Amino acid sequence: MELTNAEEELMQIIWKKEKAFINDLVDAYSEPKPAITTIATLLKRMQDKNFVGYVQMGRSREYFAKVTKKSYFSKHMNGLIKSFFNNSTSQFASFFTQETNMSEAELKELRNLIDEKIKEK
Missing domain, CATH: 1.10.10.10 (Winged helix-like DNA-binding domain superfamily/Winged helix DNA-binding domain)
Incomplete structure (x- = not known):
């Protein structure tokens, strides 16, 4: 809801x-x-x-x-990804990085976060 x-x-x-x-x-x-x-x-x-x-x-x-901000935001984002990006997180990531005018430093920070997640898996 x-x-x-x-x-x-x-x-x-x-x-x-x-x-x-x-x-x-x-x-x-x-x-x-x-x-x-x-x-x-x-x-x-x-x-x-x-x-x-x-x-x-x-x-x-x-x-x-009764609901955490993180939980609500997570469900909301997953709904957006499902509705607008054919349930594809890579399509969402592509859109997000291209349309938000991220600085080089922010893109590098995002890459580091992704690299850390890859190491965890």
Whole structure:
């Protein structure tokens, strides 16, 4: 299950904060800040999707991520590779290196990462 853009923006805040009350989440947005009711609606939808949980503390709820950023991003990237690159990571890598205007230093760093992965296998 995927997050909408608004949910993903809120999820980024939750990942960064790790635990937060609704007022903390609203405060983390830049101006104009969304209404508390908007954030509450997003949180409810994200709970229904099992991305967010909470601990009841008196009359307040402290929210936390139930899915790691790495796990979400990994599934998201695998979906993109499957949908747009015929499930070919090499087609994705070719596109990524050609279309992102990587510097020579960044390309060398990427090559080193790939070389390390090859050694591990």
